[in-house]
Amino acid sequence: MVTTKNTNHPTNSFLSEFVDRLLSGDALLPDSPRNVLEVVGVLKSYAVVLDAYSDNLIYIADHQFLQFFPFFKYFNGDVSPQKLFRHLWHDRINFEYAEYCLKAMLWHGGGGLDSYLDTQDFQERAQAVINAKFKYNPLVTGINRFFPEFLTEQLRVSAYYSGLGQFWRVMADMFFTLSDLYDIGKITTIPQVVKHIRDGLVNNAANPITYEVKIQNQVYEILPKSIGLTFLADTAVPYVEAVFFRGTPFQGTVSYNAQAYQVPVDQSRFQYGALYADPLPIGGAGIPPTLLMQDMRHYLPEYLHEIYRNSPRGEDDLRVQICMSFQKSMFCVTTAAITGLMPYPADTSKSEERKENEVFLQKWLKRMENSQLMAVNH
Secondary structure (H helix, E strand, O other), X not given: OEEOOOXXXXXXXXXXXXXXXXXXXXXXXXXXXXXXXXXXXXXHHHHHHHHHHHHHHHHHHHHOOOOOOOOOHHHOOOOOXXXXXXXXXXXXXXXXXXXXXXXXXXXXXXXXXXXXXXXXXXXXXXXXXXXXXXXXXXXXXXXXXXXXXXXXXXXXXXXXXXXXXXXXXXXXXHXXXXXXXXXXOOOOOHHHHHHHHHHHHHHXXXXXXXXXXXEOOEEEEEEOHHHOOEHHHHHHHHHHHHHHHHOOOOEXXXXXXXXXXXXXXXXXXXXXXXXXXXXXXXXXXXXXXXXXXXXXXXXXXXXXXXXXXXXXXXXXXXXXXXXXXXXXXXXXXXXXXXXXOOOOOOOOOOHHHHHHHHHHHHHHHHHOOOOOHHHHOO
16 A cells, blocks of 8 residues: 555546535545445444454553563453464454554644643653652663653653544444444445544544553543543544555655655655555555555455455455555545534535635645545546
8 A cells, every 4th residue: 555646636627526526515435336335344344443453552551651562562461372372373453553553643743632742741740650650660760861751752652552542442433333324224325424424523523532541559640631632633633634644655665765755854745645545555565554454354244245256356356455445435534524624514505604615625635636536436
């Protein structure tokens, strides 16, 4: 799943068409029974994986913080010879992909979580945790004096573990419900899929993002509720920005040599996210989303798996087919996110408000010129 240069850039009229579609209640992805089936089916399997990712990220944040060598961080506290063998045999969920997304968020930043982690208040809270954790460890205490940001940075990472885990908890439940509604015939169109996701984002927008740890029966608040971090503004929007739009270039697919100019100096110009990726390299070594597709293949609904089996290549390119469906679903999630953030309702009758909505949408669509938007529409 790597970024390729899209030579078929959308024209201005094409972008205008998408603005009109979004304002009229349609989505970036065309509405068809096949697209609905693919999007709902792949999001059902994604929900199962997100459920596991969320549990593990929160476990790591709560129980593996300030651990220098967390060998068993993927075991969720349940370590046994049988589980260790399955882990070594790679018969497990690939939690490494969850950490890849976490690192993208940490690197690109954005939102109140990123801002708070640079404040003096966080520094003081982090130092209190460090002092309590290593009260009887003079070696680590001494190292902390010489490198005062080292352990604090580990707690910043732990805060992102918890924040992303809480975000994915909401999204997993949302996608499970979507699948249930599809199964009973209450979701039949792409606009209905988008509305379900948008309603979920809006309904959970004000959910507090908090994080606390326990050391010797003493609770320490690292992200207290009083600082006002919330689901939508401080985890959902930064996630969309970091993972859907910017992403990170995969080693072995581009040159990190500054003289090659293949990686932009400006992070805001990164276009390696899920919306820009070419699904074809999925399955290759060093392509992180391969891990996600490998996880999702185990939980595909039978109705979707049957379509993949009946494709020209059958299951020989199953991960690629899953990735293509997954990319369609991400354009639906993106539609829900950007229409939910519009300054005014899409059906406003006031010309000034409609104009502001158009300008807002044009800015987002301009960023998608090099994305796979045209590909999923054909």
